[in-house]
Amino acid sequence: MKITANKGAKGLALVLMVTALASCGLPRSGPNxxxxxxxxxxxxxxxxxxxxxxxxxxxxxxxxALGFGSDFRNASVMGSDTISPGDTVALTVFENVKDDPLLGNTGQRVSALEEVQVDGAGYIFVPYAGRIKAAGNTPEGLRRLITRKLDSQTPDPQVTVQRVAGNGATVSVSGMVGGQGVYPIERPTRTLTAMLAQAGGSAIEPSVAIVRVTRGGKTGQIWLEDLYANPSLDIALRAGDRIVVERDTRxxxxxxxxxxxxxxxxxxxxxxxxxxxxxxxxxxxxxxxxxxxxxxxxxxxxxxxxxxxxxxxxxxxxxxxxxxxxxxxxxxxxxxxxxxxxxxxxxxxxxFVQWQKTISAVTGTAGAASSLSSVGSSD
The missing domain is CATH 3.10.560.10 (Outer membrane lipoprotein wza domain like)
Incomplete structure (x- = not known):
């Protein structure tokens, strides 16, 4: 009879321990x-x-929804030879005289001005031709202007003009690209994809890359994957554009x-x-x-x-x-x-996970209690 009572007491104690542990809250990852x-x-x-x-x-x-506004999409490709403030031009003048050329020394019929800087207002200075508006002109248009200026001072001058890419028509490329820097807009790099290629391409996976372009006070951005997949999104660049390639932050x-x-x-x-x-x-x-x-x-x-x-x-x-x-x-x-x-x-x-945790906690607690009881008995 005593043994039965002891078993009943132990069973009741086990139930009470399970209930107590369940009510006090066992460790878990969050709400159920x-x-x-x-x-x-x-x-x-x-x-x-x-x-x-x-x-x-x-x-x-x-x-x-990422994309470029109409201001970006409708901009036409810049003429590759359009001269801008900050550019450098190279001039060569051929004079049809031997003894007393206007620009060169005696006997020198060809005069070269290899680096003529276009100033911030868009002008260059050519000896005997004066200050001439270069910005906005093509090399051919500037050649005609210089020829007209010199024609009254030297017989039948022959002028050549070459635009050298300078600081005038440039864009900045930064962020996660192969090579950050300031790049001139030249014939091969007049569009966004071409300029990104010039800068070494994206340094991150295209699937998580976003390309942001800021022009003046407006900014547009697009997924790089969409840019590659849809040629109509390959916008024309303008001097001063700021291009940033960044990782999706979502x-x-x-x-x-x-x-x-x-x-x-x-x-x-x-x-x-x-x-x-x-x-x-x-x-x-x-x-x-x-x-x-x-x-x-x-x-x-x-x-x-x-x-x-x-x-x-x-x-x-x-x-x-x-x-x-x-x-x-x-x-x-x-x-x-x-x-x-x-x-x-x-x-x-x-x-069942919470139940398993409860049982584990109970058996662990009971085991610990049994060990303590054994230690007490041995004393």
């Missing part, structure tokens, strides 16, 4: 499904909890029963929920509950209204999207649902 659903607006919480389906996927499929946070918990950068222009899970090593097979995959997001009012079939919401709304990967279409929904910048992807633990 019940706790998340308890925060629903329907239960006086502050978040809308929505099961993902094809309609929700369509309403939330928002990808950053990221999401992975938490819970996933392969890893971290802030994870996007690796592609668009990222589905299934791809996001794959990026962090998939679901932890010993912990994860595939019916409890959640995406937490602050959703703009217009999208929240579309998702919920309402029109009265204003301001950002807390939304929790639920994916059940065990459903027949669950994997398809996860494949189509897009993760966005700033999202938190959270996977709950399976219910």
């Amino acid at each position: 499904k019940k706790e998340i659903f308890a925060g629903s607006v329907l239960k006086q919480g502050d978040a809308f909890i929505v099961t993902v389906n094809s309609r929700v996927t369509r309403a939330t499929s928002v990808v950053p 990221a999401f946070v992975a938490m819970g029963a996933t392969g890893s918990q971290n802030r994870v950068p996007f690796e592609t222009q668009s990222l589905s929920a299934i791809e996001a899970i794959a990026q962090v090593g998939g679901l932890n097979t010993s912990l994860a509950d595939p019916t409890g995959v959640f995406v937490f997001r602050n959703e703009p009012a217009e999208i929240a209204n579309a998702v919920l079939g309402r029109s009265d919401l204003t301001g950002d709304q807390r939304m929790v999207y639920v994916l059940d990967l065990t459903q027949p279409t669950g994997m398809f929904e996860a494949r189509d649902f897009l993760v966005r910048d700033g999202d938190t992807v959270y996977v709950t633990e399976a219910p």
